[in-house]
Amino acid sequence: MNPVAVALDIGGTKIAAATVTADGVLGVRKRCPTPAGAGPEAILAVAAELVDEVARERDVVGVGVGSAGVIDPDTGSVVSATDALTGWAGTDLRGGLGRLLGRPVTVTNDVHTHALGEYRRGAARGRSTVLFVAVGTGVGASLLLEGRVHHGFRAVAGHAGHVPVPAAAGRLCPCGAEGHVEAVASGPALLEEYRERSGAWDLGLAEFVEASERGDPVAEAVLAEGGRALGEALAGVANVVAPEVVVVGGGVAESGERWWSALREGTERGLVPALRGLTPVPSDLGADAALLGAGHMAWREHG
Numbered sequence: 001m002n003p004v005a006v007a008l009d010i011g012g013t014k015i016a017a018a019t020v021t022a023d024g025v026l027g028v029r030k031r032c033p034t035p036a037g038a039g040p041e042a043i044l045a046v047a048a049e050l051v052d053e054v055a056r057e058r059d060v061v062g063v064g065v066g067s068a069g070v071i072d073p074d075t076g077s078v079v080s081a082t083d084a085l086t087g088w089a090g091t092d093l094r095g096g097l098g099r100l101l102g103r104p105v106t107v108t109n110d111v112h113t114h115a116l117g118e119y120r121r122g123a124a125r126g127r128s129t130v131l132f133v134a135v136g137t138g139v140g141a142s143l144l145l146e147g148r149v150h151h152g153f154r155a156v157a158g159h160a161g162h163v164p165v166p167a168a169a170g171r172l173c174p175c176g177a178e179g180h181v182e183a184v185a186s187g188p189a190l191l192e193e194y195r196e197r198s199g200a201w202d203l204g205l206a207e208f209v210e211a212s213e214r215g216d217p218v219a220e221a222v223l224a225e226g227g228r229a230l231g232e233a234l235a236g237v238a239n240v241v242a243p244e245v246v247v248v249g250g251g252v253a254e255s256g257e258r259w260w261s262a263l264r265e266g267t268e269r270g271l272v273p274a275l276r277g278l279t280p281v282p283s284d285l286g287a288d289a290a291l292l293g294a295g296h297m298a299w300r301e302h303g
């Protein structure tokens, strides 16, 4: 059988693994819950087990990993992470997995692997400069230059949620600053705003999206304001880096046409004339993108 790369996607709630061919086709897949509270060694052990399960007797060129947190691409360790994964910051991801697996390992952040997947086979296919944005619990992004991740100083590039926008003035962002777009455009921010305006304190995100689909004017207004604010922030980033394509994925990007039209409107309003018409497009591959991107990275580094 032909050799494969193995892709790993390590998130706060689940870990997924898959084989990826040189042509970028996903094969055998497995997933399991992340032992998020059990510490990094437990997480690495589960991840290594999944790799062995999907790889079985195959000839494996290398392992590509997309993980939650800011990852230093040179050392392969976790620079910082949210509390979702206990003790994750400081973990030697590449070294730890490499020792458990006895195979070459390449790691980066999971938004970057998602972007690479869209570049390999999805909505950003064949585009040399790509801005990928993931909107869910937070707002993260990845910038690809000539098909490669731009990690930037301290590997911090891509924090598109922390661009100031007028709609977020005075709002506290999870990063500690005030006025960043994440404070009005992330899933939790949208939900909180809806709860405040409607008084429906026990509502979840799915019910909030349902309410907007039913034509609930408060839900529609909150989604539109969040989408528009994000569009303005993306336009600001796009004006600086001039991407050929802006791809938007993540849970909030599935909240329907009302949100998308506001996003497009906000973007169009903020772009410089030379970039007008650079409309954000949805991610093509969904959850597969992160695995495809991690596999692509492993092939490029070790194939």
Ligand SMILES: [Zn+2]
Binding pocket: 161, 162, 173, 174, 175, 176, 177, 180, 182
């Ligand atoms: Zn912030």
